[in-house]
Amino acid sequence: MFKIEENESSVKFVISSEMKLVERVVKLSREFIERENPRGFSGIKLIIRETMINAIEHGNKNIAALLVQCSIEQLNARRFKISVTDEGEGFDYRNINLAIPEDPLKIRHRGLPLVNALADSMEFNEKGNEVSAYFTIQTGTEFIIEKSEDMNVIRPTGDITAA
Numbered sequence: 404m405f406k407i408e409e410n411e412s413s414v415k416f417v418i419s420s421e422m423k424l425v426e427r428v429v430k431l432s433r434e435f436i437e438r439e440n441p442r443g444f445s446g447i448k449l450i451i452r453e454t455m456i457n458a459i460e461h462g463n464k465n466i467a468a469l470l471v472q473c474s475i476e477q478l479n480a481r482r483f484k485i486s487v488t489d490e491g492e493g494f495d496y497r498n499i500n501l502a503i504p505e506d507p508l509k510i511r512h513r514g515l516p517l518v519n520a521l522a523d524s525m526e527f528n529e530k531g532n533e534v535s536a537y538f539t540i541q542t543g544t545e546f547i548i549e550k551s552e553d554m555n556v557i558r559p560t561g562d563i564t565a566a
Contacts (some may be wrong), residue, residue, distance in 0.1 A: 405472070407431065415474040418455075420463040420489075425455045432475055440481060443540035446521045450536050451475070453514040454487040459551060462489030462532055481542065482523075486535040493531030 404419040405427065414435045418424040432451055433444050455473055463469035469490040476484045501519040515534075519525050522536035549556040 407446050409435065413474060413476040414466060415472065417470055417472050419467045420459040420465060420469045420471055421467050422456070422459060422465075425459070428455060428473055431449040432473075433477060435478075436483065439477075440540050442542075443481075447475075447485065447538050449519055449542070450485050450518050450538060453518050454485065454534050454536065457514045457534075458489035458491075458532075462491030462496070464491065478537075481540040483538050483540075484535055485538065486533060488528075489530050493528075496499075496531045496534075497525040 404417070405424055408415045414426045414432065416431070418428065428430050429448055431547075433448065436444055436447060451473065455459045455471060458471045459465060463471065469494040471490075472488045474484075474486045476486075476491055478484055499515060501516045503516040503520060504513060515525075518534070518536055522538050525534060547558045549558065
């Protein structure tokens with residue numbers, strides 16, 4: 404099962420719990436996000452993929468008849484809310500370790516720590532079967548040069564960081 408609803412500021416997917424459908428959601432999400440943001444999809448892509456895989460594998464226990472919902476809402480030009488809900492029993496998110504495992508070869512228990520590291524913030528519903536991650540696409544620093552009669556004024560714009 405694969406269903407999609409889209410409007411100007413959001414897209415919602417409802418899929419059966421099949422891993423093969425996750426990449427289809429990622430691909431169509433990219434098209435939605437890149438309409439106005441041609442750069443910066445990689446972080447959102449990982450958030451979508453990891454939260455959906457967790458919902459299928461841990462929430463719905465790979466039972467194809469159970470559904471996963473993924474919604475992506477554009478909050479402003481560069482900020483998005485990604486919400487994923489499964490039909491499972493939920494889990495106690497209050498006691499989860501969100502530290503990324505130090506062993507680079509460890510392939511399990513990395514999903515939510517990775518989402519937490521990439522997202523601006525992350526929250527769960529009370530039951531623990533829905534996660535929402537907020538993500539802002541960084542634009543990098545750009546400079547505008549304004550010329551006046553006797554000097555050039557350089558104005559930084561975008562995401563400014565100091566080292």
